Amino acid sequence: MVAKTVMVYSRQVIMIGHLILKMQSMLMLTEANGMFSVEMDYQRTKAVLGSDVVQSAVGTARQREQAIEEQRYAVRRKHDRGAR
Numbered sequence: 001m002v003a004k005t006v007m008v009y010s011r012q013v014i015m016i017g018h019l020i021l022k023m024q025s026m027l028m029l030t031e032a033n034g035m036f037s038v039e040m041d042y043q044r045t046k047a048v049l050g051s052d053v054v055q056s057a058v059g060t061a062r063q064r065e066q067a068i069e070e071q072r073y074a075v076r077r078k079h080d081r082g083a084r
Contacts, residue, residue, distance in 0.1 A: 046054045 042054070
């Protein structure tokens, strides 16, 4: 009786493991499809607006993000120094 219960439990654990692996692979496929969609949108935008315009816009966005991050870093440093 105990051996049968252990076998059933082991089988259930294995099945759950397989389901977890299947869910993880499905999630990875979903993420890959999302990234492919973003890449295709980027390529379409480059085709319509031109590569130079898109590169300039991306560069401007990166500079803005970097400036925001530097501001956040400066605020953190200011608070850290004040805490000492």
